Amino acid sequence: MTVDDLAKGLNLTFLCGKELAQREVTGCYCGDLLSFVMSRAKSGDAWLTVMGHLNSIGVAALTDAACIVLTENAPLDPQALERAMQNDIIVLRTDRPTYETAVALSDLFKED
Amino acid sequence: MEFFYDFHIHSCLSACADNDMTPKNLANMAKLAGLDIIALTDHNSCLNCPATQKAAEEAGLGFVPGMELCTQEEVHLICLFPDLERALSFSEHVGGLLPEIENKPDIFGDQIIMGENDNFLGNHKKLLNSACQIDLEDAVKKVEGLKGFCYPAHIDRPSYSLLSNLGDIDPSMGFSAFEVTAKADLNALYASHPHLKKLRLMRGSDAHTLADISDAFHTINLKNNSLKDVLDYLNKKTF
Numbered sequence: 545m546t547v548d549d550l551a552k553g554l555n556l557t558f559l560c561g562k563e564l565a566q567r568e569v570t571g572c573y574c575g576d577l578l579s580f581v582m583s584r585a586k587s588g589d590a591w592l593t594v595m596g597h598l599n600s601i602g603v604a605a606l607t608d609a610a611c612i613v614l615t616e617n618a619p620l621d622p623q624a625l626e627r628a629m630q631n632d633i634i635v636l637r638t639d640r641p642t643y644e645t646a647v648a649l650s651d652l653f654k655e656d
Numbered sequence: 657m658e659f660f661y662d663f664h665i666h667s668c669l670s671a672c673a674d675n676d677m678t679p680k681n682l683a684n685m686a687k688l689a690g691l692d693i694i695a696l697t698d699h700n701s702c703l704n705c706p707a708t709q710k711a712a713e714e715a716g717l718g719f720v721p722g723m724e725l726c727t728q729e730e731v732h733l734i735c736l737f738p739d740l741e742r743a744l745s746f747s748e749h750v751g752g753l754l755p756e757i758e759n760k761p762d763i764f765g766d767q768i769i770m771g772e773n774d775n776f777l778g779n780h781k782k783l784l785n786s787a788c789q790i791d792l793e794d795a796v797k798k799v800e801g802l803k804g805f806c807y808p809a810h811i812d813r814p815s816y817s818l819l820s821n822l823g824d825i826d827p828s829m830g831f832s833a834f835e836v837t838a839k840a841d842l843n844a845l846y847a848s849h850p851h852l853k854k855l856r857l858m859r860g861s862d863a864h865t866l867a868d869i870s871d872a873f874h875t876i877n878l879k880n881n882s883l884k885d886v887l888d889y890l891n892k893k894t895f
Contacts, residue, residue: 631763
């Protein structure tokens with residue numbers, strides 16, 4: 545499944561990186577404490593979080609996450625958006641909570 | 657006497673700060689802005705405090721060696737120390753509590769250590785923008801054990817703040833001060849967290865660029881523009 549499939553399947557909005565959306569999504573990690581995510585998220589994960597801080601972009605780059613999905617309509621700092629574009633990090637957003645998004649993502653994986 | 661202060665400034669050692677936030681540049685900019693006393697509060701390190709203290713002295717500014725500590729709850733604390741020696745001892749302790757993750761300057765930015773006269777001493781290898789394996793309570797104890805003073809930073813922010821991450825400032829945490837950003841809506845803050853009214857309000861620019869350094873807006877009342885007086889002032893229980 546690609547990020548594009550994920551975005552369509554879950555009705556996510558691209559905040560940046562739409563042109564990179566053919567990236568493969570192989571898993572999912574949910575978490576907001578960056579120190580946890582930094583050492584636990586895996587390459588190819590769709591990372592579900594409410595943390596739209598500049599450092600989130602660094603953590604996504606460090607872990608090679610497939611994309612960041614901001615849940616609950618969480619804001620993305622302007623600086624973070626700029627850094628995401630510089631570092632080719634795909635950021636999407638949904639108004640649904642993290643749990644619902646993760647369950648829907650799991651269903652997509654099953655269909656895949 | 658009232659002294660203009662800014663106790664939340666980052667140098668080029670903080671990956672997210674501009675590389676031109678050198679000790680001399682930031683001290684001279686603070687002087688130009690009309691400040692009387694500043695603290696250097698890089699993320700999880702005090703390694704640029706010696707050079708910045710020297711630069712501040714040369715610029716005719718008071719200086720407080722400090723750090724913006726990131727606890728394991730990812731809460732940022734402004735930690736201020738009575739002298740360089742104790743600041744550096746805390747810095748070494750904190751260095752051992754940071755995870756073994758190397759900084760990637762192209763992603764996070766450079767972490768430049770500087771000596772006197774903005775001499776380049778090297779790049780800090782370990783990523784300083786991480787959470788330290790110390791909880792809030794132990795951090796407060798450790799800082800107080802070194803005769804320092806600490807308070808939660810930018811509590812009105814949606815990230816890395818005590819209110820965003822832990823919901824409230826519980827009196828049992830032992831804080832007698834808190835910091836807000838220039839944009840804080842204080843009325844809303846006091847309405848939602850009435851306990852804050854009993855604590856000392858501190859302002860900090862959280863400057864990451866030279867232009868961010870606070871203008872001469874906020875003052876503290878000290879006898880002298882000295883480090884000892886700052887800590888005596890902060891430690892006063894009644895205000």
